[in-house]
Amino acid sequence: MTSPALQPTIFYLHRLGDMVMLTALTQFLHRRYGAPCQIIGTGSWTPQLYRGSPHVSAVWSFGRHRPFLLSLGWPSLVRALHASNPGPIYVPEYHRPQLSRVKRMLFCSGVNPARCVFTDDVPGSTDERWVEALVRFGACTPQALDLADYPPPSDIPACTPHLYVLDSELRDCQDWVAAQGWQGRQLILVQPVNHRTLGWRRGRRRFDDKAWPPERWVELLHRLHARMPQALIVLRGAPGELSVLAGIQAAADIEAVTSAGLTLRQTFALCKLAHSMVSVDTGPAHAAAALGLPLVILYGVAHQRVWLPRGAGGSPVIGLGGPPYSRRVDEISVDAVFEAWCRLTAQSAALSAAAARPASS
Numbered sequence: 125m126t127s128p129a130l131q132p133t134i135f136y137l138h139r140l141g142d143m144v145m146l147t148a149l150t151q152f153l154h155r156r157y158g159a160p161c162q163i164i165g166t167g168s169w170t171p172q173l174y175r176g177s178p179h180v181s182a183v184w185s186f187g188r189h190r191p192f193l194l195s196l197g198w199p200s201l202v203r204a205l206h207a208s209n210p211g212p213i214y215v216p217e218y219h220r221p222q223l224s225r226v227k228r229m230l231f232c233s234g235v236n237p238a239r240c241v242f243t244d245d246v247p248g249s250t251d252e253r254w255v256e257a258l259v260r261f262g263a264c265t266p267q268a269l270d271l272a273d274y275p276p277p278s279d280i281p282a283c284t285p286h287l288y289v290l291d292s293e294l295r296d297c298q299d300w301v302a303a304q305g306w307q308g309r310q311l312i313l314v315q316p317v318n319h320r321t322l323g324w325r326r327g328r329r330r331f332d333d334k335a336w337p338p339e340r341w342v343e344l345l346h347r348l349h350a351r352m353p354q355a356l357i358v359l360r361g362a363p364g365e366l367s368v369l370a371g372i373q374a375a376a377d378i379e380a381v382t383s384a385g386l387t388l389r390q391t392f393a394l395c396k397l398a399h400s401m402v403s404v405d406t407g408p409a410h411a412a413a414a415l416g417l418p419l420v421i422l423y424g425v426a427h428q429r430v431w432l433p434r435g436a437g438g439s440p441v442i443g444l445g446g447p448p449y450s451r452r453v454d455e456i457s458v459d460a461v462f463e464a465w466c467r468l469t470a471q472s473a474a475l476s477a478a479a480a481r482p483a484s485s
Contacts, residue, residue, distance in 0.1 A: 127158075127273040127274060128158075129157060129158030129159040130157045130158070130159060130208070130210065130211040130212065130269075130274070131157070131159040131160070131161070131162060131181070131208040131211040132153040132154075132156075132157050132159070132161045132162075132211055132212050132213075132214060133161065133162050133163075133164070133204075133205065133208060133211060133212070133213045133214070134146065134149065134150070134153070134161055134162075134163050134164070134213075134214045134215075134216070135164045135213070135214070135215045135217070135226040135229070135230075136163065136164070136165055136215075136216055136217065137164075137165060137166040137186070137188075137217070137222040137225065137226065138165070138166070138219075138222070139167075139407055140167075140169065140173070140388075140406075140407025140408070140410070140411065141405075141406065141407040141409070141410040141411075141431075141433075142254075143165055143170060143173055143407075144173070144285050144287065144407065144410040144411050144414050144433075145254060145255045145258060145285050145410060145433070146163070146216075146258065146285075147174070147177065147179070147285040147286050147287060147414060148255050148258055148259055148283040148284060148285045148286075149214070149216065149258040149259060149261070149262050150163070150174075150177065150179040150180055151179050151283075151286065152259045152262040152263075152276075152277070152283065153179075153212075153214065153262050154178075154179040155277040156262065156274055156275075156276055156277055157211070157212065157274055159181070159211075160177075160178065160179050160180055160181040161179060161180050161181065162180070162181055162182040162183070162184075162204060162208065163180055163182070163183045163184070164183075164184045164185075164186070164201065164226075164229075165183065165184070165185055165186075166185060166186055166187065166188050167185060167188075168185060169388050170183055170185040171183040171185060172388050172389055173287070173388065175288070175290065175389065176288030176289065176290050177286075177287075177288050178288075182204060184197045184200070184201045184204075185197070186198075192225070192228075192229055192232075193232065201233070202233045202234070205233050205235050206233075206234075206235065209235070209236065209239070210236070210239060210268050210269065211239070212239055212240075212241065212265075212266045212268075212269060213230070213235065213239045213240045213241070213266070214240075214241050214261065214262065214264075215227075215230075215240060215241065215242045215243065216243050216257075216258055216261050217242070217243060218243055223242070223244065236268060238266060238267040238268035239266050239268045239269075240266060241261070241264045241265070241266050243261055245264075246260075246261060246264055252430070253429065253430060253431075253432070254430050254431060255283055255284075255285060255433070255434060256283055258283070259283040262276070263276040283434070284414075284434045284435070284436055284437075285410070285413070285414040285433065285434065285436065286414055286436045287392060287411060287414040287415050287436075289389075289392050289393050289396050289415070293389055293390075293392070293393045294393050294396060294397075296393065297390065297393035297394055297396075297397060298397070300390075301394075301397065304382075306356050309354060309355060309356045310352065310354070310355040310356070310398075310399040311355065311356050311357075311358055311394070311397060311398040311399055312348055312352065312355050312356070312357045312358070312398065312399055312400055312401070312402075313358050313360050313394065313395070313398050313400070313401040313402075313403075313412070313417070314341070314344075314345070314348075314357060314358065314359050314360065314401070314402050314403070315360050315361070315401065315402070315403035315404060315406060315408050315409060316336065316338075316341045316359065316361075316368070316369070316372060316403075316404065317361045317365045317368055317369070317404070317406075318332070318334045318335075318404050318405070318406040332424075333424030333425045333451060333452045333453065334404045334405055334406065334422070334423075334424045334453050335404075335452075335453060335454060336404060336422060336453045336454055336456070337454055338371065338372050338375060339375070340454075340458050341372050341376075342372060342375045342376045343458045344402070344458050344461055344462060345357055345372075345376045345378060345381050346376065346378065347458070347462045348402075348462070348465065349378050349380050349381070351462075351466070352399075353380070355380065355399065356380055356381075356382065357378070357380055357381045357382070358382055358383070358384055358394070358398075359372060359373055359381065359382070359383040359384070360383075360384055360386060360391060360394070360408065361383070361384075361385055361386075362385060362386070362387075363385035363386075363387070364385070365385065366383060366385040369383035369384075369385070370383055388411075391408055391411065392411060392415060395411065395412045395415040395416075395417045396415055396416075396417075398417055399418075399469075400417065400418045400419060400420075400465065400468060400469055400472065401417050401418070401419035401420070402419065402420045402422075402461065402465055403419060403420070403421055403422070404421070404422045404424075404453055405421055405422060405423045405424065405426055405431065405446075405453075409421050409433070410433045413433035413434065413435045413436065413439070413441050414433065414436050415436060416435060416436040416437045416439040417435075417439060418435065418439050418440045418441070418468050418469070418471070418472040419435075419441055419442075419468070420441075420442045420443075420444065420461060420464045420465050420468055421433075421441065421442070421443050421444070422444050422445055422453045422456055422461065423443055423444065423445040423446030423450075423453065424445065424446070424450075424451060424452050424453045425446070425447070425451050425452070426446055427446055427447055428443040428445075428446045438475065439472070439475070440468055440471040440472055440475070442464045442465075442467060442468050444456050444460055444461060444464055
């Protein structure tokens, strides 16, 4: 007899890159329990992130500082948690403040604690890639359920985060590219900023381990242009980061370099059209990998062995820096980044050629 489908719930109050990696867990839990997940996160962009995913049916977002009991979405979340009973509730939190907040939310919602599983209840490895740890966590079973009724899937592919772009969004992006006069040109995306970048002007750059000096970005742009002179190089950032991008663009003084302040969903669509990407370690880099865009990522204090993303569909991802090699992005040379991008494009071309070859009979 087949067990009835259950709706899993995931509480995860983190930034963009972490929420992208969470898509591997949503796939796993959907396969295991037979129903798409509902996700509770933070940040107004969280519902946008999972748009189009067949593995996510509902998303709630709660501000980092506003009391959740005063949030407009709290009553509907409580109703949804009770409606999904006895569905499992997974809490893969590794930061104590967020974990404490989630536990308060669960207590106030009145759900059965036996439905819940927490990462601090499960032994882990500090050397394990986080996306693999998430899927391994999804194989745990809450006390309220029987493992025999909902065995973890054994044939799931290697855990790879995956994001989705709607056909309408892709058409809009293609129209936008054509309107800019870029149609027919290969697009190289460059992400030089992270969420701390705007603090540079307040003298805080020395505290930003992900900051690469603007003059190195300028030198890299010249070398990318020399290698692919017909390509358009797009400096990508959020709308509020356009002034930083414009400064790098002006310093480069190359006709084939432009900048674009894009929303999250516009960035996703552009990633589907682009040739490759160079980025500091930030959320849009994880999103690009989850959309199958080949990219090079520059690391500061974060460990590649834990945080380097997997490319959807086997697309290549090359990481540079991070312990034990370095602890700041500004310790990485332009030569190293350019050479990594050249290797990346060669790997991508080889994969495309292999995919285009007809299967042997």
